[in-house]
Amino acid sequence: MPELPEVETIKNCLQPLIGLKVASIIEICPAVVKRRDFPSDVIIGRPTMEISRRGKYLILSFSDQHFLVIHLGMSGRLYWTIPGEKLAKHTHFIIGLEGNRELRYEDARRFGGIRFIHDLASFFYSMGPEPLGADFGLEQLRALLSSRRAAVKTLLLDQRLIAGIGNIYADEVLFAAGIHPARPAGELSEEEIERLYISIRDVLAKGISHRGTTFRDYRDGLNQPGGFQDFLMVYSRTGQPCPVCGHPVEKMVIGGRSSHYCPKCQS
DNA sequence: AGCTCACCCTGGACGC
DNA sequence: TGCGTCCAGGGTGAGC
Numbered sequence: 001m002p003e004l005p006e007v008e009t010i011k012n013c014l015q016p017l018i019g020l021k022v023a024s025i026i027e028i029c030p031a032v033v034k035r036r037d038f039p040s041d042v043i044i045g046r047p048t049m050e051i052s053r054r055g056k057y058l059i060l061s062f063s064d065q066h067f068l069v070i071h072l073g074m075s076g077r078l079y080w081t082i083p084g085e086k087l088a089k090h091t092h093f094i095i096g097l098e099g100n101r102e103l104r105y106e107d108a109r110r111f112g113g114i115r116f117i118h119d120l121a122s123f124f125y126s127m128g129p130e131p132l133g134a135d136f137g138l139e140q141l142r143a144l145l146s147s148r149r150a151a152v153k154t155l156l157l158d159q160r161l162i163a164g165i166g167n168i169y170a171d172e173v174l175f176a177a178g179i180h181p182a183r184p185a186g187e188l189s190e191e192e193i194e195r196l197y198i199s200i201r202d203v204l205a206k207g208i209s210h211r212g213t214t215f216r217d218y219r220d221g222l223n224q225p226g227g228f229q230d231f232l233m234v235y236s237r238t239g240q241p242c243p244v245c246g247h248p249v250e251k252m253v254i255g256g257r258s259s260h261y262c263p264k265c266q267s
Numbered sequence: 268a269g270c271t272c273a274c275c276c277t278g279g280a281c282g283c
Numbered sequence: 284t285g286c287g288t289c290c291a292g293g294g295t296g297a298g299c
Binding site: 269270271272273274275276277278279280281282283 | 285286287288289290291292293294295296297298299
């Protein structure tokens with residue numbers, strides 16, 4: 001389940017590919033291409049100019065406004081290797097690069113996808129701010145939550161409000177903030193909003209520093225697992241003792257998503 | 268406008 | 284052992 005910290009880690013791993021020219025594109029499973037503003041061979045011969053991230057999307061930039069925008073869904077992997085390496089079972093897309101390297105896209109459950117896009121700004125038009133960005137402030141978070149009746153967790157998952165938070169980090173952020181995930185967002189106190197703001201930045205940053213969470217499928221840009229799973233406090237720990245107070249972690253469904261929390265530490 | 272929910276997909280866990 | 288069932292989840296869009 002690649003969320004912001006996982007995609008950021010992949011982005012960092014792929015930086016050595018910048019400047020390498022695209023030699024070939026092999027679409028093993030064309031269905032993973034969700035949008036095609038231009039034919040794939042248009043970028044052959046062009047170097048990758050930039051590899052960046054927006055929310056949970058990874059962006060490969062080529063000259064003249066040609067972008068490959070990749071979402072990994074829940075089981076997607078994007079990593080580089082050498083062409084001779086054995087092909088994994090669910091490899092759907094391969095970008096051959098000069099220098100005997102290739103970028104492979106794997107996705108067992110096919111929730112993810114690749115988009116060939118010209119107008120990046122319009123694609124990301126409705127996406128919320130980057131929570132680790134310098135321009136994401138407490139004021140902004142307060143405004144997003146005010147007078148909303150939906151559960152605070154549901155709003156944290158809404159990419160139009162904040163970009164990049166998924167189910168794992170939403171649960172971990174709310175635990176760190178001591179806020180029950182089902183609380184109506186508009187009822188949070190000023191102090192709780194401040195704790196939430198700090199926790200969002202803190203937990204996401206810790207996730208990045210541990211190279212992401214490998215709960216099951218996630219691998220980084222070198223096909224290696226992350227390390228943050230060893231630091232999860234509540235996610236997928238139903239029935240196990242809360243690391244802080246020892247009370248068993250509980251699970252409930254909020255907005256159709258399984259949500260894990262400590263009923264003593266979070267209110 | 269705000270909110271909820273079904274849908275897509277398939278591997279893995281679990282029960283019988 | 285093998286089969287059937289259920290669960291996981293991001294984004295999208297329908298419907299209230």
